[in-house]
Structures are given as structure tokens and as C-alpha cells.
Amino acid sequence: MARIIVVTSGKGGVGKTTTSAAIAMGLAKKGHKTAVIDFDVGLRNLDLIMGCERRVVYDFVNVINEEATLNQALIKDKRCNQLYILPASQTRDKDALTKEGVGKVLEELSKDFKYIVCDSPAGIERGANLAMYFADDAFVVTNPEVASVRDSDRMLGILSSKSRRAEQGDEPIKEYLLLTRYSPARVKLGEMLSVDDVQDILSLHLLGVIPESQSVLNASNSGIPVILDEQSDAGQAYSDIVARYLGEDRPHRFIEEEKKGLFGKLFRSK
Amino acid sequence: MSLLDYFKSTKPKSASVAKERLQILIAHERSARNQPSYLPELQKELLAVVKKYVDVDQDAISVHLEQDVDQETLELNIVLPEESVKKP
Ligand SMILES: Nc1ncnc2c1ncn2[C@@H]1O[C@H](COP(=O)(O)OP(=O)(O)O)[C@@H](O)[C@H]1O
Numbered sequence: 284m285a286r287i288i289v290v291t292s293g294k295g296g297v298g299k300t301t302t303s304a305a306i307a308m309g310l311a312k313k314g315h316k317t318a319v320i321d322f323d324v325g326l327r328n329l330d331l332i333m334g335c336e337r338r339v340v341y342d343f344v345n346v347i348n349e350e351a352t353l354n355q356a357l358i359k360d361k362r363c364n365q366l367y368i369l370p371a372s373q374t375r376d377k378d379a380l381t382k383e384g385v386g387k388v389l390e391e392l393s394k395d396f397k398y399i400v401c402d403s404p405a406g407i408e409r410g411a412n413l414a415m416y417f418a419d420d421a422f423v424v425t426n427p428e429v430a431s432v433r434d435s436d437r438m439l440g441i442l443s444s445k446s447r448r449a450e451q452g453d454e455p456i457k458e459y460l461l462l463t464r465y466s467p468a469r470v471k472l473g474e475m476l477s478v479d480d481v482q483d484i485l486s487l488h489l490l491g492v493i494p495e496s497q498s499v500l501n502a503s504n505s506g507i508p509v510i511l512d513e514q515s516d517a518g519q520a521y522s523d524i525v526a527r528y529l530g531e532d533r534p535h536r537f538i539e540e541e542k543k544g545l546f547g548k549l550f551r552s553k
Numbered sequence: 554m555s556l557l558d559y560f561k562s563t564k565p566k567s568a569s570v571a572k573e574r575l576q577i578l579i580a581h582e583r584s585a586r587n588q589p590s591y592l593p594e595l596q597k598e599l600l601a602v603v604k605k606y607v608d609v610d611q612d613a614i615s616v617h618l619e620q621d622v623d624q625e626t627l628e629l630n631i632v633l634p635e636e637s638v639k640k641p
């Protein structure tokens with residue numbers, strides 16, 4: 284049985300697709316067979332971030348409509364043989380997704396995969412609702428900013444009332460906070476909500492903090508999930524997150540401003 | 554008072570303003586979210602009943618459900634107009 288993870292936020296542009304690509308690659312690199320699904324029907328982007336946009340033949344909606352088999356639609360990653368991408372349809376809209384259709388695809392994937400990562404679209408409409416409906420775990424991607432925090436809380440309400448687990452009275456979805464685009468320097472100046480502020484408000488288990496980083500744009504420019512950029516702060520932050528999710532104990536990093544002096548460099552631990 | 558102190562003490566940092574606003578807003582939205590779905594309907598019907606006797610405003614009634622560990626309280630608030638005008 285696979286574990287289904289939804290990467291969600293309510294608000295757009297906070298880093299869901301960046302996160303989905305990174306953690307799917309991270310889980311696969313740890314040896315777990317992983318599928319990552321783009322639920323943003325009509326606005327497909329995960330293929331670009333994963334660097335497989337030219338290999339898309341069939342998509343999620345084709346599989347739901349039985350115009351293609353799952354095996355035909357899944358794109359095998361060229362860097363990691365444990366990772367598969369199911370792209371969204373670009374020509375349809377979100378109403379092409381049905382609960383039965385999505386449920387069937389996830390059930391079929393569950394037989395073969397260890398993790399299924401669902402990259403949710405923004406909003407609280409069909410695409411977003413179906414991305415979270417079948418989830419076991421939710422990665423709530425939040426920016427330290429008022430609108431994003433509010434939308435995340437709204438999403439938490441939906442996770443706990445409108446998901447399959449909620450409807451069937453099962454154990455609730457496990458919710459994790461991923462605070463992204465974090466600037467310790469601005470937090471220090473009192474211009475940005477801190478990790479503690481956001482946790483006080485949302486009271487969620489913190490899986491990790493991803494700093495605002497140039498490396499994310501570099502990675503998306505070249506179609507390489509940022510987690511593969513092992514030198515980068517954001518890449519390391521995502522590696523920590525995957526490790527923590529899998530039960531490893533890793534101290535939080537990237538919460539304080541980095542000291543760039545000679546001493547900092549000499550004594551920085553590996 | 555030095556110039557530095559002056560800058561330090563002027564207005565609260567924007568992040569703390571943000572936090573305070575969010576805490577109030579989210580507490581409010583959470584309690585609204587946890588209310589049973591019949592509350593708006595209940596409120597509408599109660600208003601209709603009260604209106605038979607007193608000429609109250611549309612927003613004169615608020616219904617609120619408090620959930621404790623061991624009990625739920627339905628709190629009903631009716632604001633009567635200055636001079637309760639009884640209908641004939
Ligand atoms: N940690 C980060 N640092 C800098 N830019 C980021 C970071 N995370 C995301 N971004 C940028 O923010 C934008 C939106 O990211 P994306 O993952 O597409 O968000 P979403 O899927 O939530 O709409 C992209 O341009 C992306 O490069």
C-alpha cells in the first residue's frame with residue numbers, strides 16, 4: 284500500500300510545485316518507488332520543473348477517461364529509476380477530474396508504489412479538493428505572509444472535514460507545516476513573520492523551513508528539482524525534510540541568518 | 554533618548570502587527586468553521602419568530618455555539634431596539 288501525500292496551500296505561488304518535485308525526487312533517491320501527480324489540470328507545470336516536458340504523451344485525464352493506460356502515461360525519470368511523473372492535461376479543465384476517476388488511478392498506483400505525491404493546484408475548487416481527498420499526509424506549504432497563513436488555515440479546515448479519512452471517520456490526515464521562501468534577515472528586522480509566529484498561529488508540526496533562495500529559480504530554469512542541487516541551501520533544506528518525514532532526526536537549519544565570516548566558514552560543520 | 558532609541562521605539566514592527574491580526578482573524582474563522590451547518594437556518598427562523606413580536610433589525614440576532622470538552626452551549630443574543638415596538 285502506498286502512502287499518499289498531498290502538497291497543498293490554498294494560495295497560489297507559494298512553492299507547492301517546487302516542493303512536490305523536490306520531495307518526490309528525495310523520496311525516490313532514498314530508494315522508495317514514488318509517483319508524483321500534477322493535479323493542476325489546464326495549468327500543467329510540474330513537467331517543466333521536473334524537466335520532462337518534452338516527453339509528455341498522455342496525461343492524467345487520458346488515464347481517467349481510459350484513453351491511455353497508466354503505464355503509457357507515467358513518465359520515468361531519467362535521473363532516478365524509482366521516480367515516475369504523471370502530468371496534468373493541458374487542454375482540459377479541472378472538471379475533467381472526477382472523484383471516481385482519481386480514486387481509481389490512485390488505487391492502481393498504490394499497488395506498485397510506496398509514495399504518491401499529489402501536487403495540488405491553488406484554490407479550494409475541484410482540482411484542489413481531489414488532490415487532498417484521498418491523502419494520508421498533508422504537506423501544508425506556507426509562506427511567512429498574512430494571506431498565505433490564512434489560506435493554509437482554511438485548507439486545514441478542509442483537510443479535517445472534507446477528506447476521505449474525515450468522511451469515513453478514519454484516523455485524520457497527518458498535517459505537516461513546510462514554511463517556504465523564508466528570509467531570516469527580514470525576520471530579524473521584524474519585517475517577516477518568524478517560524479515561531481507561524482507555528483503559534485497554525486499549531487502544526489514543523490517538517491522544515493526552506494529559505495528564499497536563488498537556487499530555486501536556477502533549478503526551475505534548467506528543469507532539475509532543487510533537491511538535486513546538493514550545494515544549495517534550498518536543496519539541503521528539502522533533503523532534511525525528506526529525511527525527517529522518513530523518521531530521521533535532523534536539527535532544523537536555515538532559521539537563523541547564516542554567518543558568512545571566516546570563522547563561520549572554518550567552524551561550519553558538514 | 555538617542556536617535557537609535559527613537560527608531561526602536563516608534564511603531565511596532567510590521568511582523569508583530571501581522572501576527573496579532575492573524576491570531577484574531579483565524580480564531581474567528583475557526584469558530585465559524587466548527588459550527589454545525591444548521592446554525593444559519595436556525596438563526597433565520599429565530600429572527601422570523603422574534604420579528605412577529607418585536608421590530609428588530611436583520612442583524613439583531615447572533616447565534617453562537619461554544620464547544621467544551623464535556624458540553625456544548627448554544628448562545629443566543631437578541632438585541633432589542635431602544636423602544637421595543639410591539640407589533641399590533
Ligand atoms: N524557496 C524559494 N526561494 C525562491 N523562490 C521560490 C522558492 N520556492 C518557490 N519559489 C518560486 O516561487 C514561484 C512559485 O513556485 P511554485 O512552486 O510554482 O508555487 P505553486 O506551485 O504553489 O504555485 C516560482 O517562481 C518559484 O521559483
Ligand SMILES: [Mg+2]
Nearest residue numbers: 299300323328
Ligand atoms: Mg503549482
